[in-house]
Amino acid sequence: MALDTDTVRRIADLARIRVADDQLAPMAVELNGIMRWIEQLNEVDTEGVAPMTGVADFALPMRDDMVTDGGAPDKVLSNAPERAGAFFAVPKVVE
Amino acid sequence: MTMLTHLTLAGMRAQLRARTIAARELTMAHLAAMQKHRALNAFITETPEAALAEADAADAKLAKGNGGALTGIPLAIKDLFCTDGVRTTAGSKILENFVPPYESTVSANLKRDGAIFVGKTNLDEFAMGSSNMTSAYGPVRNPWTRRGDNAAVLVPGGSSGGSAAAVAARLVPGATATDTGGSIRQPAAFTGIVGIKPTYGRCSRWGIVAFASSLDQAGPMARTVEDAAILLTSMSGHDPKDSTSAPLPVPDFAADLEKPLAGLRVGVPKEYQLEGTPPEITASWEQGVAWLKDAGCSIHSISLPHTKYALPTYYIVAPAEASSNLARYDGVRFGLRVPGEDLDDLYANTRAEGFGAEVRRRILIGTYVLSAGYYDAYYLKAQKVRARILADFTEAFRSVDVVLTPATPGAAFAQGEKMDDPVTMYLNDVFTVTANLAGLPGVSVPAGLDSQGLPLGLQLIGKPFDEVTMLRAARALERAADFRALPALGA
Numbered sequence: 001m002a003l004d005t006d007t008v009r010r011i012a013d014l015a016r017i018r019v020a021d022d023q024l025a026p027m028a029v030e031l032n033g034i035m036r037w038i039e040q041l042n043e044v045d046t047e048g049v050a051p052m053t054g055v056a057d058f059a060l061p062m063r064d065d066m067v068t069d070g071g072a073p074d075k076v077l078s079n080a081p082e083r084a085g086a087f088f089a090v091p092k093v094v095e
Numbered sequence: 096m097t098m099l100t101h102l103t104l105a106g107m108r109a110q111l112r113a114r115t116i117a118a119r120e121l122t123m124a125h126l127a128a129m130q131k132h133r134a135l136n137a138f139i140t141e142t143p144e145a146a147l148a149e150a151d152a153a154d155a156k157l158a159k160g161n162g163g164a165l166t167g168i169p170l171a172i173k174d175l176f177c178t179d180g181v182r183t184t185a186g187s188k189i190l191e192n193f194v195p196p197y198e199s200t201v202s203a204n205l206k207r208d209g210a211i212f213v214g215k216t217n218l219d220e221f222a223m224g225s226s227n228m229t230s231a232y233g234p235v236r237n238p239w240t241r242r243g244d245n246a247a248v249l250v251p252g253g254s255s256g257g258s259a260a261a262v263a264a265r266l267v268p269g270a271t272a273t274d275t276g277g278s279i280r281q282p283a284a285f286t287g288i289v290g291i292k293p294t295y296g297r298c299s300r301w302g303i304v305a306f307a308s309s310l311d312q313a314g315p316m317a318r319t320v321e322d323a324a325i326l327l328t329s330m331s332g333h334d335p336k337d338s339t340s341a342p343l344p345v346p347d348f349a350a351d352l353e354k355p356l357a358g359l360r361v362g363v364p365k366e367y368q369l370e371g372t373p374p375e376i377t378a379s380w381e382q383g384v385a386w387l388k389d390a391g392c393s394i395h396s397i398s399l400p401h402t403k404y405a406l407p408t409y410y411i412v413a414p415a416e417a418s419s420n421l422a423r424y425d426g427v428r429f430g431l432r433v434p435g436e437d438l439d440d441l442y443a444n445t446r447a448e449g450f451g452a453e454v455r456r457r458i459l460i461g462t463y464v465l466s467a468g469y470y471d472a473y474y475l476k477a478q479k480v481r482a483r484i485l486a487d488f489t490e491a492f493r494s495v496d497v498v499l500t501p502a503t504p505g506a507a508f509a510q511g512e513k514m515d516d517p518v519t520m521y522l523n524d525v526f527t528v529t530a531n532l533a534g535l536p537g538v539s540v541p542a543g544l545d546s547q548g549l550p551l552g553l554q555l556i557g558k559p560f561d562e563v564t565m566l567r568a569a570r571a572l573e574r575a576a577d578f579r580a581l582p583a584l585g586a
Contacts, residue, residue: 008459012459016439017455018447038473041407044480046480053309055295056534061338
């Protein structure tokens with residue numbers, strides 16, 4: 001399952017990372033090198049093995065559904081690259 | 096003044112309590128050492144004024160005799176832990192100006208016990224690396240040099256390379272670190288210090304910049320097993336703000352270190368004898384086996400058959416989780432913003448410019464293995480192999496109490512080495528990554544010097560939440576190794 005430049009372009013779009021056109025081919029070579037090394041996992045028999053998402057052997061804790069924090073807009077906005085009043089500002093999305 | 100920086104953390108604590116040294120004096124000695132050794136590039140941000148103010152407060156408490164477990168002890172914090180009001184970069188350009196308005200649980204626990212923070216240590220960008228070469232703030236220099244070769248600048252390992260270099264060079268007696276695939280244990284081995292990665296869930300991940308959430312775990316670095324155990328006791332504990340934090344009581348990890356080991360069963364996994372492992376690594380491992388035997392342990396050959404698949408599994412699971420965790424860096428709510436024609440353009444520009452090459456590479460791999468059509472072949476497959484790796488350990492721990500392995504496949508290498516091919520760099524974590532995938536505690540202990548005069552480490556892996564037994568065995572290794580060598584650079 002070798003990655004071609006179109007696939008690299010597609011995953012770069014999905015990841016929202018700009019990759020210049022002349023970088024697509026070198027990136028494909030790099031990623032293919034890593035993926036080829038990863039292919040050895042196909043040697044492992046995983047028939048009937050349940051996939052494992054994490055190691056924590058505890059039931060997820062539950063709590064009452066209520067507000068426990070908030071009312072600190074200045075803290076929330078303190079690192080905003082651009083703000084307008086009590087809001088984050090972004091380029092116009094809807095015409 | 097210089098000698099103060101050579102005390103153990105336990106020794107500093109005893110003298111602070113006895114009032115034979117003052118917290119201010121101790122802090123100033125370490126701040127002076129930091130200033131003198133800035134060429135190591137161990138710190139991204141130094142906080143001397145805050146540290147001195149905290150030292151005065153510590154002296155006031157100590158004078159009244161009501162100091163906590165760490166009152167007056169200067170520590171360094173890996174720049175992956177959010178610190179309230181102090182810039183936290185994660186080693187990335189994308190967080191160059193990020194000042195968290197909150198404190199991570201682990202660093203808050205250390206503050207609660209009276210620790211003084213002298214600064215934030217350098218690291219591989221978003222903790223992705225084994226050499227510190229991926230930091231946007233420049234590489235860290237290992238204070239150790241090859242015997243007779245001061246020209247080659249060695250790496251301290253990674254990702255917690257700044258913390259490791261700072262502790263080894265006597266700039267601080269201890270530091271926080273994190274370990275996703277070996278980022279505590281590998282740099283500890285490269286710099287001749289002790290590093291503990293506790294069981295997954297022992298330390299809260301809340302407020303630590305996330306890399307791979309099912310693998311990330313915080314832990315301490317220090318120069319002795321006892322010092323590291325003291326720090327771990329303070330850092331650990333259940334935290335409702337991290338749903339994977341273990342609701343278990345925290346033992347005093349330093350309490351039983353000297354208890355005899357008679358009867359302890361030590362496993363030696365045959366699969367860790369890799370083709371091409373340098374003879375000095377094998378010799379150090381055999382020495383470790385002999386030391387534990389002398390200490391009264393029984394030695395058992397064990398099999399962990401899926402060991403060779405751990406790294407490729409890791410390089411699916413970790414990038415997959417990273418691609419999801421790092422989606423938050425979008426140039427909108429915090430961090431760098433690079434303008435674009437529209438919102439999508441702004442995202443793509445910001446992330447291309449804000450992330451370094453290794454981070455971009457891992458996000459792309461993670462996105463690929465999670466994408467439609469490839470998810471089953473890669474991500475699901477890796478999750479199943481991970482289950483088999485865990486099953487290997489579960490089976491092995493039926494007949495042994497701890498597992499002994501080398502910490503790394505070699506000593507520290509030079510800056511610029513192993514950079515041609517990402518996979519060559521990834522192989523550094525071959526002995527450490529299994530403990531992350533299986534969620535087990537691991538510790539790296541300095542075992543001696545190789546023929547070039549560089550430190551080598553031994554690793555012990557313990558049963559889940561049985562750090563106490565693992566650390567007792569680590570203390571036995573430390574006692575036998577009697578590691579006293581000092582790096583070429585340092586206070």
